[in-house]
Amino acid sequence: MSFRPGSRIFNSFRPMFRQPLLRRRVGNSAAPEQTGFAKFWNSKVGPKTVHFWAPIMKWSIVLAGAADLARPAEQLSLNTNFALMCTGAIWTRWCFVIRPQNLFLATVNFFLFLVGATQVTRITLWQRSVKNVETQAQTEGKVLEGELKDVAKKAEKAVKS
Known part of the structure; x- marks a missing residue:
């Protein structure tokens, strides 16, 4: 037995590292086909993964942008909303490129693009x-100024005569 504590700890846990967890698992064709909620629960983009929860959290950004539709356009930031619009467009496209394809994330990014584009349009208008x-x-000020000068000249002429 070694006197190095790290070596002793590693050797005591070595059998755990030899489990089939590290080997590639081969699908069992005898397993029954999943349907309904079980299929959704165990899917590659289901609730057990970040691919599900990231879009759920991103909906808060979309809802905040939609709530800004009630604000006057002079209180909105063009740079921020333009960034939201670009982010939505870029990530919508990216959602169709990555694997696994995540249509839920593509949907939230598309709505982020729509909200950003609507706000940018409002601000520019x-x-x-x-x-x-x-x-x-x-x-109008120049026209009024010219009219005032004409009236002033007429008044001066009237006073002089």
Whole structure:
């Protein structure tokens, strides 16, 4: 027996590492076909995996974006919503490339893209309208300024005569 404690611990657990867990398992064709909930529960993207729970958590981002539809467009961030839109588009495509294909994750990312695109559209339309109002106010201001100068000249002429 060795005096090194690490060696003793490893040697005492060595039989556990020789279990069939590390060997490739071959499917048993005699096993009955699963149906219904058992098939969903044991699937590659079922509730036992991160492929199920990640989209569940990501729905909170989609719901938060949808709740922002009630906010005025001037309070929204264009950069943030553009990032959400791009993230949704990129990851929707990626969900069809990766294995196992995860349609649930693709769905949540597609809705993230839709919410982001809707918000970006709202923000850009609001910014255009503000810009149009400002340019319209400037042109009206110039017209009013010209009219005021004409009225001032007429008033001066009336006072002088």
